[in-house]
Amino acid sequence: MSFTIIEPCPARLNRSELAVPGSNTKFIEKAASSKADVVFLDLEDAVAPPDKEQARKNVIEALNDLDWSGNTISMRINGLDTHYMYRDVVDVLEQAVDKLDLIMIPKAGTAADIYALDMLVTQIEAAKGYKKRIGFEMIIETALGMENVHEIAAASRRNETLHFGVADYAASTKARTTVIGGPNRDYAVLTDADQDGARQVHWGDMWHYAVARMVVAARAHGLRPVDGPFGDFSDPEGYKANASRSAVLGCEGKWAIHPSQVDLANEMFTPSEKEITQANRVLEAMEKAQKEGQGAVALDGRLIDIASIKQAQVLVKKAEQIAARDA
Numbered sequence: 611m612s613f614t615i616i617e618p619c620p621a622r623l624n625r626s627e628l629a630v631p632g633s634n635t636k637f638i639e640k641a642a643s644s645k646a647d648v649v650f651l652d653l654e655d656a657v658a659p660p661d662k663e664q665a666r667k668n669v670i671e672a673l674n675d676l677d678w679s680g681n682t683i684s685m686r687i688n689g690l691d692t693h694y695m696y697r698d699v700v701d702v703l704e705q706a707v708d709k710l711d712l713i714m715i716p717k718a719g720t721a722a723d724i725y726a727l728d729m730l731v732t733q734i735e736a737a738k739g740y741k742k743r744i745g746f747e748m749i750i751e752t753a754l755g756m757e758n759v760h761e762i763a764a765a766s767r768r769n770e771t772l773h774f775g776v777a778d779y780a781a782s783t784k785a786r787t788t789v790i791g792g793p794n795r796d797y798a799v800l801t802d803a804d805q806d807g808a809r810q811v812h813w814g815d816m817w818h819y820a821v822a823r824m825v826v827a828a829r830a831h832g833l834r835p836v837d838g839p840f841g842d843f844s845d846p847e848g849y850k851a852n853a854s855r856s857a858v859l860g861c862e863g864k865w866a867i868h869p870s871q872v873d874l875a876n877e878m879f880t881p882s883e884k885e886i887t888q889a890n891r892v893l894e895a896m897e898k899a900q901k902e903g904q905g906a907v908a909l910d911g912r913l914i915d916i917a918s919i920k921q922a923q924v925l926v927k928k929a930e931q932i933a934a935r936d937a
């Protein structure tokens with residue numbers, strides 16, 4: 611191991627993250643009883659400029675009046691390049707004291723973006739006597755943000771999550787896309803002809819590099835990597851395939867831009883019974899080996915390495931968190 615010890619961010623379930631427009635009070639009310647692990651009230655791109663002020667008022671009201679104890683609650687502020695942002699932070703934090711768990715920072719481009727916001731939030735928390743420290747979640751959704759993803763991840767002790775914002779990322783990198791977050795028939799490999807002259811088209815995942823890069827940056831700094839939106843909410847199978855790819859790469863969850871995607875995300879990012887049983891067996895084998903003073907741990911005729919034991923511990927802890935949430 612390295613001499614550098616990575617402190618993990620506070621442990622929260624983040625299998626599903628439901629996006630709710632701050633301008634729609636009906637949707638906000640419904641979200642308060644959602645099974646989403648995290649709900650973010652959006653003041654940014656889901657809200658048109660003429661509705662920005664009202665949306666901010668709605669969010670303040672929702673934080674004060676609704677019961678969010680079943681969810682981690684976040685708000686997506688406007689970009690640091692807009693004049694809306696400072697009031698998003700000042701008004702909401704001053705008028706809804708100790709209500710927010712997280713602030714979501716869109717289009718994070720540099721570490722200085724996070725630093726600036728940290729300073730502002732720290733001052734408001736001190737002035738208003740906040741009891742809990744608000745965490746930050748950053749959306750990596752521009753070429754600049756991806757280029758600086760490591761510095762962004764390391765920029766504040768408040769940091770908890772990196773999200774991959776595929777829609778804006780596509781716009782920023784000028785990628786030719788079809789479905790938001792989905793596969794693209796133009797990103798494919800054409801195989802050589804087989805003996806019958808037939809050639810096959812194998813679709814690739816054009817987002818592989820971006821998600822993998824974000825996951826590494828997040829994990830290297832003890833943060834949670836979370837995959838962003840899948841645009842076609844009438845395609846649950848497509849959503850699940852996307853979520854499955856992200857989970858394989860190390861993401862802890864995925865956005866739901868429609869309530870119907872919450873259950874899909876929870877399902878896809880919950881460890882299966884089989885995985886949990888196997889993880890418990892690994893831990894039992896380790897305990898037994900320790901009691902018997904054996905250096906090496908074996909299970910089913912195979913040696914178990916430290917990495918597998920750590921993975922098993924993480925998995926069992928997550929299963930406990932999920933069980934506690936469901937209870």
Ligand code: GLV
Pocket residue numbers: 749751774775776777778779838839
């Ligand atoms: C999310 O904000 C995205 O741009 O995909």
Ligand code: MG
Pocket residue numbers: 655716749751775777778
């Ligand atoms: Mg975006």
